[in-house]
Amino acid sequence: MTDDRPLGADEATFLAAVRADDTARFALITERYRRALRVHCYRMLANYEDAQDLTQETFLRAWHKRESFKGHAALRTWLYRIATNACLDFLEKRNDRTPVPAGLSGADWEVLYLQPYPDRMLPEDPQESVVARETIELAFIVAVQHLPPRQRAVFILRDVLGWPASKAADSLELTVASVTSALQRARVTMREQLPDRRFDWRITDAHELSNDERGVVKSYIDAHERNDLDGLTSLLRDDLRFAMLPDAGTLTTTAKDAVEGWVSGGLFQCGHDDWRGITTTVNRMPAAALYLRTPGDPEHRLFAIAVLRIADGKIAELTGFDATGKPWLGLPPAL
Template sequence: MTDARVPGGDEAAFIAAARSNDAAQFALITERYRRDLQVHCYRMLAHYEDAQDMTQETFLRVWNKRESFKGHATLRTWLYRIATNACLDFLEKRNDRTPVPAELPGAGSEVHYLQPYPDRMLPEDPQESVVARETVELAFIVAVQHLPPRQRAVFILRDVLGWPAPKAADVLELTVASVTSALQRARVTMREQLPDRRLDWRSPATHELSEDERGVVKSYIDAHERNDLDKLTALLREDLRFTMLPDPGALVVTAKDAVDGWVSSGLFQRGYDDWRCVATTVNLMPAAVLYRRTPGDQEHRLFNIAVLHIADGKIAELTGFDATGKPWLSLPATLGADTSHS
């Protein structure tokens, strides 16, 4: 694989570290790419913990193959090649990493293995296009899962990272014609999965939440803490799409069905009426972390992460992630009496 270039600083330093078996220098160089590679693996797998594992697997493979790197390609390209193939190998061995038809007729499919991605682990490099907001939002990650693995890799390399066809073909050991064909099929599927979303993934996009989004999250939190079901209901769009992961069969596609389900499960009744909530973001999306205190307990304990897609001042999609008993995303397991909201 070649990028037709003279090796730069990272490439030369990597080659020197490989030749001298300098593990410390090797780790120092490759660690700079961890966040970029981890987001790449997350897009491929839709699962934060799997993405962490495959990033670590990538670094193990890189160390084992270190002497094969000659600097003909950029170090970044070489690392992405290894990471992509690590993910493809992982997917080949798993039969539980594809969307399944929703139990609700006409509701499409569900990705039960979907996990949120912490914003603090996103790349910090402002030149890195992988942090465009739309390309880490849950709807995008779910849509990508509907692509066959190799087609998924082509789409991410070409349309998200903006790689030219020959470079993507080289990484995947395919012909340029095969890459072009796979990309065309992938784009059709993505348009079907995201009919109302922007499809130009490589153009700049804001990372900041809008005032509208911040206001809705604040109201959502206030409704929970005040046990105000009417206020909560008023925040929902009538065609709300709600799901609770990883529970199968929890998907509903109207606000009424969602609220009916919450009421029947005891929301805002004894045991589900003492809430503390914290505003946050995951996947560059607005979210609320819900802490619940049960009768007899002294603390509010991590219960749920509610990720919100907000459109025109209403919650259009609400994806809940069960966080009970999980030390997840560096969130505190409990909130003490003096914990303030962020």
């Protein structure tokens, strides 16, 4: 695998660390790629905790294979190759890391292992993230999971990272023809899963919440804090898509039925009616972190995070995640 490029500072430092068997220098030079590699693994796996583990596995493999790095390719390319193949090895061993048929009407497939990605863990340099906002949003991550693992890898390397076919083929030990064929099939599936999206994934688009988005999230939190069911209903579109992961059951429902379903499930009832919330973002999407105070507890405890897709001032999609026991979200455990 060869990049037509002069030896860079990172490559030279890495080679010096390898020759000296210097673990400290090796760790220092590879650590700067951690965030970008973790995002890459997350796109492959849709699970933040798995992505953390596979990023660490990438560094372990890189150390064991350090003698194979000759500086002919960029260090970044070499690490991405190792990370991609580590993810493929993981997926080969796990039969629970594919979408499953939905248990409820209104959705065909569900990704029960999906986890949110904390924005604070994204690469700080927009050029380092090498992706548009859309490629970290939940809808994109879910759509990618419908691709077979090797096809998924081809799609991410080619259409997200922008690698040429020859470099992707080298990394996956495939022919260029095989990579081209896999990419064509992957694009068909992605267009089926995301029919309303543009497909120039490599345009970098830093995102801050708009005033409208902030307003909707604030109103969503206010409705919880006031137990205002009418106000909550008014924020939801009548074709709302709702899921509460990792529970099965993504469904399209009316706003009224959605709120009634939450109430019948115990929310906004005695013991589940003392809420606080804070506005945040995950997957570069607006989100509300919800805190619940149960009887006898002096504090509101982190309960769930609701990730919202807002369209025309209404909540079109709401994906809820159990937020307990996830310190990596970077949220206060109590308010």
